[in-house]
Amino acid sequence: DTAVSQTPKYLVTQMGNDKSIKCEQNLGHDTMYWYKQDSKKFLKIMFSYNNKELIINETVPNRFSPKSPDKAHLNLHINSLELGDSAVYFCASSQDSPGLGELFFGEGSRLTVL
Amino acid sequence: GQQLNQSPQSMFIQEGEDVSMNCTSSSIFNTWLWYKQDPGEGPVLLIALYKAGELTSNGRLTAQFGITRKDSFLNISASIPSDVGIYFCAGQLSPQGAQKLVFGQGTRLTINP
Numbered sequence: 743d744t745a746v747s748q749t750p751k752y753l754v755t756q757m758g759n760d761k762s763i764k765c766e767q768n769l770g771h772d773t774m775y776w777y778k779q780d781s782k783k784f785l786k787i788m789f790s791y792n793n794k795e796l797i798i799n800e801t802v803p804n805r806f807s808p809k810s811p812d813k814a815h816l817n818l819h820i821n822s823l824e825l826g827d828s829a830v831y832f833c834a835s836s837q838d839s840p841g842l843g844e845l846f847f848g849e850g851s852r853l854t855v856l
Numbered sequence: 857g858q859q860l861n862q863s864p865q866s867m868f869i870q871e872g873e874d875v876s877m878n879c880t881s882s883s884i885f886n887t888w889l890w891y892k893q894d895p896g897e898g899p900v901l902l903i904a905l906y907k908a909g910e911l912t913s914n915g916r917l918t919a920q921f922g923i924t925r926k927d928s929f930l931n932i933s934a935s936i937p938s939d940v941g942i943y944f945c946a947g948q949l950s951p952q953g954a955q956k957l958v959f960g961q962g963t964r965l966t967i968n969p
Binding site: 787850 | 900956964
């Protein structure tokens with residue numbers, strides 16, 4: 743059973759389009775995240791949700807809108823895609839007990855904007 | 857903001873060699889973690905360190921949480937082909953979980969046959 747699963751794994755689209763990436767975790771974790779990994783492999787947090795509530799919203803364009811229908815799901819919708827949005831987007835989850843900071847990542851969704 | 861400097865950026869070694877990489881920060885962290893990313897996969901946690909001075913092993917991997925709380929290192933002994941990948945350090949200040957985890961730039965490990 744996949745712990746953190748995200749779809750699609752690959753996404754190729756034209757500039758200006760709107761696209762969504764879905765994420766689900768079956769670990770019973772309270773917190774979910776979206777990370778962006780650029781071509782240099784740098785991992786940067788975008789959003790964090792705890793029990794459906796937005797906790798972290800880093801400096802991300804308004805074109806990116808996360809949605810958490812329940813604590814097991816966190817989707818990412820991107821409007822008006824730009825070339826610079828091309829990257830691998832990772833969903834992750836964690837159980838945030840004190841002293842526990844361990845993330846479980848999905849396999850990533852590679853977005854290519856043409 | 858908080859930044860982690862991870863070095864080296866890349867390593868090319870022979871199978872069987874030992875590997876050492878480290879991470880330094882300008883800020884104090886309460887938790888240090890080391891992740892490994894295989895090609896086409898998401899990062900996977902290798903070792904988590906929660907106390908300054910802590911030395912923890914996971915098989916051939918050993919990691920330490922620096923006394924100053926501003927650094928950590930990861931050693932891999934007797935490297936094997938499946939050790940190839942990108943290794944990330946990550947630091948966290950908040951005691952309440954993985955929120956605001958800061959990642960290093962990664963160390964890409966290549967093993968020559």
